[in-house]
Amino acid sequence: MALTIAVDGPAASGKGTISKALAAHFAFAHLDTGLLYRAVGAQLLQGADPLEAARSLRAEDIDADALRNSAVAQAASKVAAIPEVRQALLDFQRAFARRAGGAVLDGRDIGTVICPEAEVKLYVTASDEVRAERRYLELSAKGQDVTPEGVLEDLQARDKRDSERATAPLKAAEDAILLDTSELSIDDAVARCVAAVDAVRNAG
Secondary structure (H helix, E strand, C coil): CCCEEEEECCCCCCHHHHHHHHHHHHCCEEEECHHHHHHHHHHHHCCCCHHHHHHCCCHHHCCHHHHCCHHHHHHHHHHCCCHHHHHHHHHHHHHHHCCCCCEEEEECCHHHHHCCCCCEEEEEECCHHHHHHHHHHHHHHCCCCCCHHHHHHHHHHHHHHHHHCCCCCCCCCCCCEEEECCCCCHHHHHHHHHHHHHHHHHHC
């Protein structure tokens, strides 16, 4: 049974780690849709028109390591608020979601806009403080010059922009399974999500 698993949530909630673990567990393909917007955001920072960047995005533009920094994250949030950019990336994401072998997509509007028909919808979140600490440790480990206060401020600004944008705001789908990872180990969080997917597979 091929499934589409939609995993949404704010930055540093654990959704990316959970999505990769689910994809590995079930041998599904995985797409971090945020990288599409980060790739467009990175081109915006270089002076490109965001809509043209979205329309001409290539696989080689999506380099996860190069795109994981605060400046690109903020630019990604800005281009993600442009309806035409979202539309340009929509077909790619939907085609990926319906591949025969099953797929896991994580982002901010997968269960609400990209794949409202997904068989499994998860909304992963955590407190602002926990998310900021996770992101601070991640960026610091990569040698980036950040402070805990600055990371928290960036996260909250991004959350506000993503939640309040007119097109595809960050929110949980009405039928999503909510998971707060603030006090969960990654193994426990993944186990709960695997159980949720198994329940759907068994029911089908």
